[in-house]
Amino acid sequence: MATMTYIEALARGMWEEMERDPSVFLIGEDIGAYGGAFKATKGFLEHFGEERVIDSTLSEAAIVGASVGAALLGMRPVAEMQFADFVTCGFNQLVVNAAKTHYRWHLPVPMVVRLPTGGYIHGGPYHSESPEAWFFHVPGLKIVAPSTPHDAKGLMKAAIRDNNPVIFLEFKYLDRRMKGDVPEEDYTVPIGKGVVRREGSDLAVLTYGSTVHFALDAAERLSKQEGIEASIVDLRSLAPLDKELIRDVVRQTGKALVVHEDHLTGGVGAEIAAWITEDSFQALDAPVRRIGAADVPIPFAPPLEEVVLPTTAGIFKAMHDLARY
Amino acid sequence: MATMTYIEALARGMWEEMERDPSVFLIGEDIGAYGGAFKATKGFLEHFGEERVIDSTLSEAAIVGASVGAALLGMRPVAEMQFADFVTCGFNQLVVNAAKTHYRWHLPVPMVVRLPTGGYIHGGPYHSESPEAWFFHVPGLKIVAPSTPHDAKGLMKAAIRDNNPVIFLEFKYLDRRMKGDVPEEDYTVPIGKGVVRREGSDLAVLTYGSTVHFALDAAERLSKQEGIEASIVDLRSLAPLDKELIRDVVRQTGKALVVHEDHLTGGVGAEIAAWITEDSFQALDAPVRRIGAADVPIPFAPPLEEVVLPTTAGIFKAMHDLARY
Amino acid sequence: MQKDETGQKHPAGLTREQLLELYYYLRLTRACDDAILRLYKQGKMVGGAYTGNGNEATAVGSSYALRREDYLFPMHRDLGAHLVKGQSLRNIFFQQLGRAGSLTRGRDGTGHYADPELRIYGNVSHLAAMIPVAVGAALASRMKKQNAVVLNYIGDGGCNVGDFHEGLNMAAVMKLPFVLIVENNQFAYSTPVARQHAAARISDRAAGYGIPGFTIDGTDVLQVFETTRTAVERARRGEGPTLIESVTMRMHGHSASDDASYVPGDLLESWRSKDPLARFEAVLVSGYSLTTAEKESTGQRIHDEIEEAIHAAMEDPAPLPETATEGVYAL
Amino acid sequence: MQKDETGQKHPAGLTREQLLELYYYLRLTRACDDAILRLYKQGKMVGGAYTGNGNEATAVGSSYALRREDYLFPMHRDLGAHLVKGQSLRNIFFQQLGRAGSLTRGRDGTGHYADPELRIYGNVSHLAAMIPVAVGAALASRMKKQNAVVLNYIGDGGCNVGDFHEGLNMAAVMKLPFVLIVENNQFAYSTPVARQHAAARISDRAAGYGIPGFTIDGTDVLQVFETTRTAVERARRGEGPTLIESVTMRMHGHSASDDASYVPGDLLESWRSKDPLARFEAVLVSGYSLTTAEKESTGQRIHDEIEEAIHAAMEDPAPLPETATEGVYAL
Numbered sequence A, B: 001m002a003t004m005t006y007i008e009a010l011a012r013g014m015w016e017e018m019e020r021d022p023s024v025f026l027i028g029e030d031i032g033a034y035g036g037a038f039k040a041t042k043g044f045l046e047h048f049g050e051e052r053v054i055d056s057t058l059s060e061a062a063i064v065g066a067s068v069g070a071a072l073l074g075m076r077p078v079a080e081m082q083f084a085d086f087v088t089c090g091f092n093q094l095v096v097n098a099a100k101t102h103y104r105w106h107l108p109v110p111m112v113v114r115l116p117t118g119g120y121i122h123g124g125p126y127h128s129e130s131p132e133a134w135f136f137h138v139p140g141l142k143i144v145a146p147s148t149p150h151d152a153k154g155l156m157k158a159a160i161r162d163n164n165p166v167i168f169l170e171f172k173y174l175d176r177r178m179k180g181d182v183p184e185e186d187y188t189v190p191i192g193k194g195v196v197r198r199e200g201s202d203l204a205v206l207t208y209g210s211t212v213h214f215a216l217d218a219a220e221r222l223s224k225q226e227g228i229e230a231s232i233v234d235l236r237s238l239a240p241l242d243k244e245l246i247r248d249v250v251r252q253t254g255k256a257l258v259v260h261e262d263h264l265t266g267g268v269g270a271e272i273a274a275w276i277t278e279d280s281f282q283a284l285d286a287p288v289r290r291i292g293a294a295d296v297p298i299p300f301a302p303p304l305e306e307v308v309l310p311t312t313a314g315i316f317k318a319m320h321d322l323a324r325y
Numbered sequence C, D: 001m002q003k004d005e006t007g008q009k010h011p012a013g014l015t016r017e018q019l020l021e022l023y024y025y026l027r028l029t030r031a032c033d034d035a036i037l038r039l040y041k042q043g044k045m046v047g048g049a050y051t052g053n054g055n056e057a058t059a060v061g062s063s064y065a066l067r068r069e070d071y072l073f074p075m076h077r078d079l080g081a082h083l084v085k086g087q088s089l090r091n092i093f094f095q096q097l098g099r100a101g102s103l104t105r106g107r108d109g110t111g112h113y114a115d116p117e118l119r120i121y122g123n124v125s126h127l128a129a130m131i132p133v134a135v136g137a138a139l140a141s142r143m144k145k146q147n148a149v150v151l152n153y154i155g156d157g158g159c160n161v162g163d164f165h166e167g168l169n170m171a172a173v174m175k176l177p178f179v180l181i182v183e184n185n186q187f188a189y190s191t192p193v194a195r196q197h198a199a200a201r202i203s204d205r206a207a208g209y210g211i212p213g214f215t216i217d218g219t220d221v222l223q224v225f226e227t228t229r230t231a232v233e234r235a236r237r238g239e240g241p242t243l244i245e246s247v248t249m250r251m252h253g254h255s256a257s258d259d260a261s262y263v264p265g266d267l268l269e270s271w272r273s274k275d276p277l278a279r280f281e282a283v284l285v286s287g288y289s290l291t292t293a294e295k296e297s298t299g300q301r302i303h304d305e306i307e308e309a310i311h312a313a314m315e316d317p318a319p320l321p322e323t324a325t326e327g328v329y330a331l
C-alpha cells in the first residue's frame, strides 16, 4: 500500500501496464519531455523511450485516428487529449472509426483515450466541459470515471487491457486534491462495476467523479443534522452501467437521486433516471431526481462558475427534499 | 394550398426566405448546379445565383465554421451536410463555436444546419445515423424535426428567422414518401411547439420524425383491433422541448411512451422520460416506456436494419403492453 | 527498362508475364464494375453502386507496387487495388450484396470491410477519416518492425477534409512508411476540381509537409506503378511518406443513380481517348505481341470468374436477423 | 521608402509619427503583458496568464496594416493586435480579471471576447477553430461589399489542426479577402517546431492552396508590416488570401505556470539579441533621432494608462451570480 494522489495513481496504472505489455504505448501532445499538461506522464519518456511515449503533432483527430490504426494492428495505444474539451476535435474519429469498427469488422480496437475533464478550476467555457454524454450515446465505446486513487489505477489497468475503445475520464479537480491508499500490486477494477461508498436506507445517490465526494460530504451532514441516511453509489463505469447494483440500491431505498457534473439535459443522468423508472417503478416511493450543471456553457468568473456547477449544498438540499418526499 | 412532398416543402421554405431576406444564403457540397444529393436545392442556383448558393469545398468543418463567421456578420447561412452522418466532421465547430458564442459574446449566430437524417433506406452504418442526442445535450443549439410537409416548410422558415444556430433534421425516409397540403402563403411553425396528431385517452405517445407515422399507424390498428385509443404527440422541436404540451397529454392519459429512431441509450427519449417522471410522478399509472434503435451501428443488409430500427409492429406492441399495464 | 532473356526491353522492369498480369487486373476491375452496375440495374444490389471506370490504372498500377506484407487502405473507387492485393471475387460480391457470408456479415457494404490476412483495411464513408487510421497502422507496423509500407488513397474532394492534413502531417513528422495517392478524377460528386483547389497541382501540397510530391498520368498503368514503387521503396527505407497525385477521369456518374449530366460532354470525350485499358492494351499489342487469342481467353476467364462469384453470392443467404445486435463490443 | 517634408526617407512609407506610434504599441504590448504577469503572481488573475513576449512585432506590425473597416481575428499571443485595432486597456484588463463590466461579463476570459464595433473577434481555446469562422467573416464581408479584409492568426502548433486546412483551402478556392499569419515562435507548449513540421518553412504550405506564401522575420516590425500590407492590399483587390509565416520566439513559458525548462538556454539567448522592441528602438534612435525624453515620456504614458486600467478593473465588481444562467440563446 502506498498513499498517492489521484493523478499519481492513474499514472502508476499506465506505468505498470507499459512494463507488463510491450504493445502498450502513449501518444499525445506534450506528454514526453514535459510529462503532459497535468504531469501524468512525467518520467515516462526517460523510462520507456521515444518510441513508446510519443509527443505528437498538435492534431487531436490524428491522435485518435492513429490510435485506431495502431490498435487494429494489435498495439494498445493510450492517447491523451490535453483537456477533455479538445476531444471535440477527435470526435469524428471516435464515433466513426473507434466505435463502429468491431461491429463491422469483428476486429478488436483496444485503445484508451484519456480525457482530463470537468470544472471547478476556473478554466472557463473551453477548459471545463464534461464530454461523457456524447460518448455514452455511441454504441461501441466504453466509459470509465474513477473518483479515487485506488480506482484511478485499477480502472486504468482495466481500460488498457480491454479490447475496446475506452474513454477514460480524469477529473482534473481530483488530480491533486484526492489522496488515498493504492495497493502496490497488480489489480484491476472491473469495467462495468460500481461500488457503494456509503450505506443508508433512506435514499440512494448515484454519481461518479468529483461529485462522489460532494455527495459523500452532503450525506455526512445530512446524517448528523437530520438523521437521514443515504446510500452513495459511485458508478465508476458509465458504459457499461452497473444496472444490477443500481437496481439493488434503488429497490432497497425506494428513492434515487442521480448527480453529475455534466449538464443536466440529455446527460447520463437522464438515462439512469429513465431506466430506473422503467425497471423499478413499483419500488419507487418518489420520482428519481437529478442534479447536473445548469444548461449553459461553464463560465469563467468564479462566482458564475459556482452557480452553474453542482455544489455540496445543492446536493444536500436535493437529498433532503427527496428524503422528505 | 398545394400538395407537395416533404422535401419540396422544406425547399419551398428556403426559397421563400431567400426571396424575403437577402441575408439568407446557402452553402454546402453539390447544392448548386446539382441541386444537392437529395435535390432539395434544385433550381436555386439558377434563380438566386452563385453568390447565394455556394457549392463549397468538401469540408464540413469549414462549412459550419464559415457559417458561424458569416452569421456573426449578420448573414443568415443555411448549411447543408450531405448526410447527417457527416456532421461529426463539423461537430467541433457546432459545439465550440456555434453553440457557445451567444452566451459568451452576446452576439446572435443565426444559422441553420440541415441534416438529412436517419435510416430505413439501406444506407448502412455511415448513411443512417440519427445525430440529435449529441446536440440535444449542448446548451446554445436548437433542434427541429418536422414530420410533415406542412411543418417542413413552416419550421424551415422559423429556423431561418431564428437568431440562434438551429439543427434542422430532415428525415430522408420521408423526403418523397410523405406528401401533404402546404399553404402557399407565408407561415412559420413556431420552434418549441409540438402538436397532437391524434387524440386518445388510454396512453400518450411522444415522438418525432419518421416514427410519428409509424406511431400513427400503430395507433389506428390498436384502435381497430383492441379499442385502445392513443394520443400521438409530434414533438416537432427537440430543443426547446414543448414541456407544457407533454405535461398536458401525459397527465390526461397517465401513461407515456417515447419513441424515436435514434439509439435508445442516452437518446432524447431518456431526457423526456426522466423529465416526465420528475414532473408528473403522481399522475403516472405506469412507468414511461421508451422505444429507440437498438444500441448498435445501423447495419447495411435489410434484414439486419429491420431488427435494429423501430418498426410499426414494435411500437404497436409497446403501446398495447403499456395500455394493459 | 529491363531486358528479358529474349533481349526485349520491358517497361518498369516488368516481365511479360507481369505485364499480362497487370492487363488481367485492369480488365478484371472493369468487368467487375460492369457486373456491379448490371446487378444494380437488376435491382439486386443493396444500397448504391460506385464504379471506378477510368480509375483502373491508378488502383491497379499503384497496388501492384506492394508486397504481401504491405498494407492497403483503399478508397471507394479502388476495386482494382483490392483485387491486386489478393482479394477474392467471392468476397467482393458477397460484400456488395450484403450476404451473411460476407466479410462484414452484411453489417456493412461495398469495400467497407477489413481482411487482416491480406492486410486490406477498407474505407468508411466519411472521406479522409481513414487517413489518420492508415497513418496509425504505419506507426504500429514500424513499432513491430514489419518492414512494411502502408498505401492509402483519397479523392480530389476528400483531400480537403481536415483529416488529410492532420494525418499526412503527422506521418511526415514521424517519417512513417506511408504513401498517399490522391486520385484526381476531376470531380467530387458534381463538384469540379477547380472548385475544390486553387492550386494547379494537388501534389503541390507535399512541399508544405516536407515530403516529395508527384503528379502523374493516372491512366498510364506503368507510370502509376513506377511512381508508386519509388515512393514505396523510399518509405521502406525509412525516409518517410510521399504524396502522389494521379490524374484521371471519373468516367461514370458519382454512383449508379447519377447521370453526371453536369460533366461537359467534350471533357468526357477527350478522356475517353485515354481509356486506361485501351491504352495499355495498345502497348501490349504493339510492343509485346498480345494476341487476339490471349485477349479473348483473358476475357473468358474473367467472365467465368465473375459469374461464379455472383452465383455464389446470390446463393448465399441474407444475414440472420438475430445476428443484428451481436458483437458491438469485443470480448 | 518614402520621403517626408524634410526630405528624410522613411521605411515602409511611414511617417515619423507613425513609426513612433508603432513604437508606442510595441512598448504598450510588452508593458501590458508584464502587468498581467504581475497580477498573476499577486494571485489576482482568474485562470492562466499567457504573454506574447517576443511576438510583439508580429502582432503590432501586422495589425497596423489594417484599416478601420477590416476585421481582426487574433490568437492568444496577439495582445498587440487588439491594441492596434483600437481596443482599450480597460477592456483588456476587465477581461483578464473576469469583471462584471468586461465585454464578456465574466463569462469568458483573456482575449476571448468580441467587439463588433472595432471588428475584433477574439479566439476560442480550440486551436485553429477560428480559422473557418474568420473565413466565413471574409465571405460575408464580401457579400456585403464592405471592401474589408480579414486578418487571422495561428501558431506553429495550431496550424496542424484540420480546421487550418479546411479553412484556408476554402478561402483560397473562393478567393476571399483573407490573410493568415502563422506565428512560428519555435514552440507549441513544450513541443519544438521540428516535431510539428517536417518542412523547413511553414509558408511552403501556401503553394498547395494556390496562394502566395512568405516567411519573414517576425521580430522586425517593419518587415511584418510591409509584408502584411502587401497581403492585405492583394486581398482587398479581390485576388485572394495570403499565408505569412512570421518567425519569432516565445520568450516566456507557455503560460505563467510553465518555467519552460525544456527550452535550450542558448536558443533563448540567441533570440534575446533579436528582441523586437530593442531592435526597433535602435532603428528609431539611429535613424529617427528618438530622444531619451521621448522614450521616457512614452514609458510614463504607458505606465499611467495601464495603472489606470488595472485600477478600474480592480474596482469593478465580479459578475453577479444570478446572471450566470442568462442569455444562452439570443431572442
Ligand SMILES: Cc1ncc(C[n+]2csc(CCOP(=O)(O)OP(=O)(O)O)c2C)c(N)n1
Residues within 6 Å of the ligand: B029, B058, B060, B082, B086, B089, C077, C125, C126, C127, C154, C155, C156, C157, C158, C159, C161, C183, C185, C187, C188, C189, C250, C254
Ligand atoms: C466527410 C464527407 N463528406 C461528404 C461525403 C459525401 N460524399 C461521398 S463521395 C463524395 C465525393 C467524393 O469526391 P472525391 O473525394 O473526389 O472522390 P471520387 O468519388 O471522385 O473518387 C461526397 C461529397 C462523405 N462521404 N464524407
Ligand SMILES: Cc1ncc(C[n+]2csc(CCOP(=O)(O)OP(=O)(O)O)c2C)c(N)n1
Residues within 6 Å of the ligand: A029, A058, A060, A082, A086, A089, D077, D125, D126, D127, D154, D155, D156, D157, D158, D159, D161, D183, D185, D187, D188, D189, D250, D254
Ligand atoms: C485543439 C487544441 N488542442 C490542444 C490545445 C492545448 N494547447 C493550448 S495552447 C497549445 C500550444 C499552442 O502552440 P502554438 O499554436 O504554436 O501557439 P503558441 O502558444 O506557441 O503561440 C496547446 C497544445 C488547444 N488549445 N486546442
Ligand SMILES: [Mg+2]
Residues within 6 Å of the ligand: C155, C156, C157, C183, C184, C185, C186, C187, C188, C189, C250
Ligand atoms: Mg474525385
Ligand SMILES: [Mg+2]
Residues within 6 Å of the ligand: D155, D156, D157, D183, D184, D185, D186, D187, D188, D189, D250
Ligand atoms: Mg508556437
